[in-house]
Amino acid sequence: MTGVPPKSNKSRSLLQRYAAAPHIVWSVLFIIVPLIFVAYYAFTDVSTGEFTFANIATFFTKDYLLIFGKSVKLAVIATVICLLLGYPIAYFMTTCKPKTQRILMILIMLPMWMNFLIRTYALMTLLQDTGIINTFLNSMGIDTIHIIGTEGAVVIGMVYDYLPYMILPIYSVMSKMDKSYVEAASDLGCNGFGVLRKVIFPLSLSGVISGITMVFVPSISTFYISQKLGGVDTLLIGDVIEQHYTAANYNMTASLSFVLMMILIVGLAIVNHYTDSDEGGGMLI
Amino acid sequence: MLNFYSKEFLCGMEKKLIELKNICKSFDGERVLSNVDLYIHDHEFITLLGPSGCGKTTTLRIIGGFETPDEGDLYFEGERINDVPSHRRNVNTVFQRYALFPHLNVYDNIAFGLRIKKVKEAEISERVSEMLALVNLKGFEKRNVSLLSGGQQQRVAIARALINQPEVLLLDEPLAALDLKLRKDMQVELKNIQTKTGITFIYVTHDQEEALSMSDTVVVMADGKIQQIGTPIDIYNEPVNAFVADFIGESNILDGVMIKDFCVKFASHTFDCLDKGFLPNEPVDVVVRPEDVDVVPVEKGMLSGLVTSVTFKGVHYEIIVDIDGFKWMIQSTDYVAPNSIIGVYIEPDAIHIMKKSEYSNMFGDYSTFSDEMEHLSDVTEDEEE
Numbered sequence: 001m002t003g004v005p006p007k008s009n010k011s012r013s014l015l016q017r018y019a020a021a022p023h024i025v026w027s028v029l030f031i032i033v034p035l036i037f038v039a040y041y042a043f044t045d046v047s048t049g050e051f052t053f054a055n056i057a058t059f060f061t062k063d064y065l066l067i068f069g070k071s072v073k074l075a076v077i078a079t080v081i082c083l084l085l086g087y088p089i090a091y092f093m094t095t096c097k098p099k100t101q102r103i104l105m106i107l108i109m110l111p112m113w114m115n116f117l118i119r120t121y122a123l124m125t126l127l128q129d130t131g132i133i134n135t136f137l138n139s140m141g142i143d144t145i146h147i148i149g150t151e152g153a154v155v156i157g158m159v160y161d162y163l164p165y166m167i168l169p170i171y172s173v174m175s176k177m178d179k180s181y182v183e184a185a186s187d188l189g190c191n192g193f194g195v196l197r198k199v200i201f202p203l204s205l206s207g208v209i210s211g212i213t214m215v216f217v218p219s220i221s222t223f224y225i226s227q228k229l230g231g232v233d234t235l236l237i238g239d240v241i242e243q244h245y246t247a248a249n250y251n252m253t254a255s256l257s258f259v260l261m262m263i264l265i266v267g268l269a270i271v272n273h274y275t276d277s278d279e280g281g282g283m284l285i
Numbered sequence: 286m287l288n289f290y291s292k293e294f295l296c297g298m299e300k301k302l303i304e305l306k307n308i309c310k311s312f313d314g315e316r317v318l319s320n321v322d323l324y325i326h327d328h329e330f331i332t333l334l335g336p337s338g339c340g341k342t343t344t345l346r347i348i349g350g351f352e353t354p355d356e357g358d359l360y361f362e363g364e365r366i367n368d369v370p371s372h373r374r375n376v377n378t379v380f381q382r383y384a385l386f387p388h389l390n391v392y393d394n395i396a397f398g399l400r401i402k403k404v405k406e407a408e409i410s411e412r413v414s415e416m417l418a419l420v421n422l423k424g425f426e427k428r429n430v431s432l433l434s435g436g437q438q439q440r441v442a443i444a445r446a447l448i449n450q451p452e453v454l455l456l457d458e459p460l461a462a463l464d465l466k467l468r469k470d471m472q473v474e475l476k477n478i479q480t481k482t483g484i485t486f487i488y489v490t491h492d493q494e495e496a497l498s499m500s501d502t503v504v505v506m507a508d509g510k511i512q513q514i515g516t517p518i519d520i521y522n523e524p525v526n527a528f529v530a531d532f533i534g535e536s537n538i539l540d541g542v543m544i545k546d547f548c549v550k551f552a553s554h555t556f557d558c559l560d561k562g563f564l565p566n567e568p569v570d571v572v573v574r575p576e577d578v579d580v581v582p583v584e585k586g587m588l589s590g591l592v593t594s595v596t597f598k599g600v601h602y603e604i605i606v607d608i609d610g611f612k613w614m615i616q617s618t619d620y621v622a623p624n625s626i627i628g629v630y631i632e633p634d635a636i637h638i639m640k641k642s643e644y645s646n647m648f649g650d651y652s653t654f655s656d657e658m659e660h661l662s663d664v665t666e667d668e669e670e
Contacts, residue, residue, distance in 0.1 A: 178382075178384065180380050180381075180382065180384035181384055181386060183349075183351050183371070183378075183380070183384065184378070184380060184384040184385075184386070185386075185397075186350075186351075186370070186371045186372045187349060187350075187351075187371050187372070187376075187377055187378045187446075188372075188377065188397050188398035188401060188445070188446075188449065189372050189398050189401040189402060189449070190372055190401055191370075191372055194372075194401060198397075198401075199386060202388045203386075203387070203388055205388075
């Protein structure tokens with residue numbers, strides 16, 4: 001087996017070489033080109049079409065910053081709840097028999113097979129003042145709890161819709177973890193909680209990061225959940241972007257989207273930089 | 286901390302440290318251990334030896350607290366510890382594939398156990414250095430464990446276990462993943478560490494040569510049962526049954542009949558031997574080690590046969606001789622030509638007589654023997670259970 005190593009480029013077949021072509025064409029047409037448009041509109045004036053920072057600067061005015069702050073707050077709360085719910089169930093699943101694990105996996109995936117809009121509507125009928133939950137509470141003699149239209153309802157919607165995206169990457173990293181690490185930690189004196197804190201959690205961190213990303217990003221940019229489940233005071237940055245869009249104010253739509261995207265990219269890059277990625281797993285960026 | 290050659294160490298060999306009484310264990314209805322009884326003495330280097338699936342690793346895992354026996358009792362210094370979880374047992378384990386924590390460097394891996402016990406960082410630092418010196422890894426503190434070689438990972442695993450000053454160190458095929466040269470070096474090093482620290486080592490391996498060269502006591506296991514417990518010399522020279530004789534070293538195992546005390550008949554010839562205590566004309570298994578057979582001219586031989594193959598092995602030649610249809614293996618430093626007729630001579634002390642057992646007649650002669658097969662069966666020896 002000595003001699004010249006094979007030149008990978010030349011030995012690649014036609015199929016291998018062009019296998020990525022359809023996706024590249026797709027990406028250019030529907031991702032790259034639109035993003036160039038977004039950038040173009042973000043930096044041009046509505047009426048004159050000249051280059052300007054004015055649209056971008058609008059994002060950093062008080063009203064917009066307050067809305068953005070609220071979006072961050074709700075997205076963070078939803079992400080934290082997803083983590084608190086998702087991590088234990090992911091851990092629990094890895095301790096089950098393989099057959100049970102597959103069944104649990106299907107149960108967790110099941111809601112995702114249903115359209116996201118329909119799920120949100122379903123949640124509305126559950127949470128309304130005259131909805132199923134309150135009807136049930138009333139019949140038990142408990143007063144109506146006003147949920148719909150509050151920040152709480154929006155957070156519930158986010159958690160409900162995005163929880164599987166937290167569970168799946170954590171479960172995938174954990175289930176691949178060598179069980180002998182757990183035994184080694186126990187052998188060295190860790191009790192059950194110690195094993196979780198000192199070994200399982202650090203080793204599943206890449207799944208956690210990826211889960212956080214997959215919940216936080218759609219949560220902070222959602223507009224549908226807040227429109228259907230929220231009220232007047234739960235206007236989120238996604239709603240504002242949508243409003244500008246329906247008003248045909250494309251420059252503002254583009255600039256807000258652009259800034260939001262930049263903030264997310266920088267934020268995620270920082271998070272990824274501080275977490276060792278050599279364990280692999282479910283990293284997104 | 287390492288009180289070598291203390292009074293306790295010198296007189297402690299007799300103390301029973303661990304006791305397994307009638308231990309049984311099944312996985313999914315399949316018996317992996319039946320009625321295992323075993324004492325382990327303080328400061329002993331004891332090896333559980335057997336082919337894969339014999340239950341040796343399960344025995345080790347029961348002692349470590351990673352499996353609970355279905356039946357039977359496990360005692361540690363006289364106290365029953367069946368229900369004591371592994372983190373509260375004063376034993377530490379070197380795992381087969383080391384199980385070093387990939388998110389921690391060498392120093393933090395070794396310090397892991399002490400940090401759990403909330404030992405002060407200054408003392409930890411001192412003891413980690415001491416351990417790194419013991420396993421010859423000075424200067425490796427900050428290294429990433431996943432970038433270390435197999436031998437280095439092995440040493441970190443040993444240091445990580447020993448720093449807790451356990452009374453017993455469990456080693457599960459710790460050298461299986463290393464190449465031959467490194468394995469030999471580590472055998473010597475492990476034995477040195479054991480002698481230096483005086484800690485009881487319970488060592489699991491399927492490599493009989495490793496077991497013989499390192500252990501004070503060898504426990505030979507097969508089919509979930511202990512076949513024989515003894516010193517390496519006893520096990521080799523006085524195997525109790527055909528399984529042990531076959532598993533430990535090379536051996537010619539023949540059907541024989543014990544005519545009377547000190548007199549046995551096999552291969553159609555009556556031999557003097559040193560064994561007694563069998564019934565008159567009791568059928569027995571006879572073991573003759575290949576190195577104990579002398580090659581002589583045909584007229585001087587007790588038996589004679591045709592040489593079917595000769596292989597040069599460095600120290601000796603491995604000769605397969607067909608004597609009345611049974612192929613013997615003989616190891617000799619003198620060359621004989623293939624297809625020649627030779628005589629063989631067997632001294633009385635070269636003959637070992639064993640009672641018939643369930644393993645009788647399971648091991649044939651050397652007619653199907655080839656080096657290649659031997660090699661293959663070594664490689665496919667996978668992690669068991």
